[in-house]
Amino acid sequence: xxxxxxxxxxxxxxxxxxxxxxxxxxxxxxxxxxxxxxxxxxxxxxxxxxxxxxxxxxxxxxxxxxxxxxxxxxxxxxxxxxxxxxxxxxxxxxxxxxxxxxxxxxxxxxxxxxxxxxxxx
Amino acid sequence: xxxxxxxxxxxxxxxxxxxxxxxxxxxxxxxxxxxxxxxxxxxxxxxxxxxxxxxxxxxxxxxxxxxxxxxxxxxxxxxxxxxxxxxxxxxxxxxxxxxxxxxxxxxxxxxxxxxxxxxxxxxxxxxxxxxxxxxxxxxxxxxxxxxxxxxxxxxxxxxxxxxxxxxxxxxxxxxxxxxxxxxxxxxxxxxxxxxxxxx
Numbered sequence: 001x002x003x004x005x006x007x008x009x010x011x012x013x014x015x016x017x018x019x020x021x022x023x024x025x026x027x028x029x030x031x032x033x034x035x036x037x038x039x040x041x042x043x044x045x046x047x048x049x050x051x052x053x054x055x056x057x058x059x060x061x062x063x064x065x066x067x068x069x070x071x072x073x074x075x076x077x078x079x080x081x082x083x084x085x086x087x088x089x090x091x092x093x094x095x096x097x098x099x100x101x102x103x104x105x106x107x108x109x110x111x112x113x114x115x116x117x118x119x120x121x
Numbered sequence: 122x123x124x125x126x127x128x129x130x131x132x133x134x135x136x137x138x139x140x141x142x143x144x145x146x147x148x149x150x151x152x153x154x155x156x157x158x159x160x161x162x163x164x165x166x167x168x169x170x171x172x173x174x175x176x177x178x179x180x181x182x183x184x185x186x187x188x189x190x191x192x193x194x195x196x197x198x199x200x201x202x203x204x205x206x207x208x209x210x211x212x213x214x215x216x217x218x219x220x221x222x223x224x225x226x227x228x229x230x231x232x233x234x235x236x237x238x239x240x241x242x243x244x245x246x247x248x249x250x251x252x253x254x255x256x257x258x259x260x261x262x263x264x265x266x267x268x269x270x271x272x273x274x275x276x277x278x279x280x281x282x283x284x285x286x287x288x289x290x291x292x293x294x295x296x297x298x299x300x301x302x303x304x305x306x307x308x309x310x311x312x313x314x315x316x317x318x319x320x
Contacts, residue, residue, distance in 0.1 A: 032224075032227075034224075034227065034228065035141070035208075035210070035224075035225070036139040036140075036141055036208050037139075038136060038137070038139065040136075065136050065137070067139055067208065069165075069167055069196055069208065070165070072167040072168075073165035073166065073167045073196070078167070078168045078169055078170040079167055079168070079169050079194075080169060080170045081170070098136050100138070100139045100140075100141075100228060101138060101228070102227065102228025102229075103140050103141075103228060103229065103230045108311065108314055110138060110140065110205070111230065111307060111310050111311050111314060112311065113201065113202075113205055114140060114201060114205070114207060114230065114307045115304060115307040115308055115311065117199075117201030117202065117205065117207075118199070118201070118207075118300055118303050118304045118307060119304055121159070121199070121296075121300045
């Protein structure tokens with residue numbers, strides 16, 4: 001929330017309380033969403049839905065799969081707020097979440113592909 | 122962003138695998154510099170809201186508190202292939218942000234701990250965290266292109282690292298150097314994988 005030319009700046013803290021952006025919701029529903037989980041608009045997501053401007057923007061930006069953290073950066077919203085917006089959209093069937101797979105120590109194939117790919121940089 | 126090869130009109134396109142690598146270290150150790158030098162995008166900044174009670178409750182997911190502070194987190198991206206994308210997250214390593222690290226490190230490939238040898242103690246909390254949580258990590262001593270005051274052996278001893286944690290030098294401003302740090306980390310993660318198999 002940066003409004004240029006105003007007397008306040010980001011040091012003043014958020015001008016709009018986070019919960020005002022989430023329709024009063026204070027917690028995301030359902031399974032934990034990871035920052036790199038991919039969000040994609042469902043094909044059924046039509047127009048003329050009762051959406052907040054922020055949710056409409058999320059929907060518009062995830063016509064292709066977008067990681068949650070990039071949505072947050074693009075929308076200039078805290079990740080906690082975006083988690084709530086996205087989980088609400090998911091509950092309404094408007095987006096699908098493609099969950100990232102934990103790599104950790106478990107997936108040797110991906111680890112090897114990452115090493116090979118990084119070496120080529 | 123649009124991933125390469127993904128045509129929004131085609132239902133058959135591949136959904137990429139996304140992988141996380143964390144970049145930790147004290148204030149001014151060069152986290153954002155490293156992320157920026159190796160990322161294909163200028164580091165993006167996002168914020169996490171914390172409530173005043175953040176250390177007592179799992180406040181990461183809640184926004185009900187009126188009194189919120191934010192902690193900034195910079196991230197970058199490396200597209201390995203159309204279907205494999207690495208995200209780098211640089212974020213403060215202080216103990217009071219550990220609850221945030223729990224979320225960030227979930228499922229991560231591993232972590233880079235950036236050390237400034239003039240202020241070595243600044244990276245102790247990050248090392249503690251990754252050791253405790255059994256997350257593969259390497260220590261990269263950021264030389265800032267300047268003088269080296271201590272040998273890597275001395276630094277390794279000072280950090281009293283357990284096991285065979287790689288300790289390397291880097292210049293976080295240089296892409297090739299940052300890339301080498303990430304390669305070392307990924308190779309270390311593979312070595313840890315093999316160790317776990319035979320443990």
